[in-house]
Amino acid sequence: MLVKELIQALDLEVIAGIEGEDREITGVYISDLLSWVMANLQAGNVWITIQTHVNVVAVALLGEASCMIIPEGAEIDENTIEKANQEKIPLLRSKLTAYQLALKIKEASNLK
Amino acid sequence: MNNIQLSYNIERRDFSRAGEASSNIKKALRQLGVNSATIRRVAVATYEAEMNIIIHSEGGTIGVTVDVDKIRIDAKDTGPGIENIEMAMKEGYSTATSEVRELGFGAGMGLPNMKRCADEFSIESSKGNPTKVSIIIYQ
Ligand SMILES: Nc1ncnc2c1ncn2[C@@H]1O[C@H](COP(=O)(O)OP(=O)(O)O)[C@@H](O)[C@H]1O
Ligand SMILES: [Mg+2]
Numbered sequence: 001m002l003v004k005e006l007i008q009a010l011d012l013e014v015i016a017g018i019e020g021e022d023r024e025i026t027g028v029y030i031s032d033l034l035s036w037v038m039a040n041l042q043a044g045n046v047w048i049t050i051q052t053h054v055n056v057v058a059v060a061l062l063g064e065a066s067c068m069i070i071p072e073g074a075e076i077d078e079n080t081i082e083k084a085n086q087e088k089i090p091l092l093r094s095k096l097t098a099y100q101l102a103l104k105i106k107e108a109s110n111l112k
Numbered sequence: 113m114n115n116i117q118l119s120y121n122i123e124r125r126d127f128s129r130a131g132e133a134s135s136n137i138k139k140a141l142r143q144l145g146v147n148s149a150t151i152r153r154v155a156v157a158t159y160e161a162e163m164n165i166i167i168h169s170e171g172g173t174i175g176v177t178v179d180v181d182k183i184r185i186d187a188k189d190t191g192p193g194i195e196n197i198e199m200a201m202k203e204g205y206s207t208a209t210s211e212v213r214e215l216g217f218g219a220g221m222g223l224p225n226m227k228r229c230a231d232e233f234s235i236e237s238s239k240g241n242p243t244k245v246s247i248i249i250y251q
Contacts, residue, residue, distance in 0.1 A: 035221035058131020
């Protein structure tokens with residue numbers, strides 16, 4: 001599944017980095033502790049996190065996330081949006097919780 | 113072939129630029145054609161080293177030396193040093209403030225993650241002195 005298909009299927013709000021919409025999704029990782037994300041996020045994973053400060057973009061890039069989803073409609077820092085645009089990594093948002101997002105992603109894709 | 117050296121200054125408490133040095137190192141390694149599994153290990157190690165200098169030290173540098181068979185990472189700062197290294201190496205041990213933790217840092221997994229990514233790992237530090245972390249990753 002591609003990021004753009006996920007955006008469609010889950011009706012995600014595109015905040016930034018739409019240029020990266022053709023990336024392939026390999027799975028989902030949920031955590032707000034950046035050292036855990038760095039160690040465990042796999043290349044191509046959707047990363048769901050409530051952290052919205054600018055450093056998450058560096059973590060997503062270093063870990064090669066396919067996209068980031070901010071759950072529960074949380075507010076996102078302006079410089080995070082700028083950085084995600086610069087680096088062309090999709091920064092998405094949803095009103096759903098991380099759990100609900102994970103269920104919906106499973107439904108919409110063949111991911112385990 | 114001569115080895116290739118990269119060096120980055122890291123400012124203390126400069127959260128706005130946190131991750132920039134490790135991102136640049138990653139881009140450079142990709143341009144050099146280093147394989148992606150090795151790049152991933154270097155990315156984790158340099159990111160954690162960079163964050164430790166920003167969060168816990170007075171500032172420092174990260175150097176990366178790329179050889180045909182291995183990549184060496186040297187993180188050095190100007191203090192204040194680590195009193196008990198054995199404690200600092202434990203998973204989950206952190207002296208980070210609650211403000212820093214709220215941002216998702218300070219999980220106490222940085223040094224253990226660095227060690228896990230390394231083929232060779234050494235740390236030198238004591239109270240009131242610089243901290244030096246050296247890592248070698250064979251490619
Ligand atoms: N460069 C450093 N200078 C001083 N203290 C450090 C440094 N790096 C690590 N430490 C100490 O070791 C502890 C553990 O480090 P680490 O495993 O990276 O976890 P964290 O950074 O999440 O606290 C830190 O909380 C800090 O007390
Ligand atoms: Mg750390």
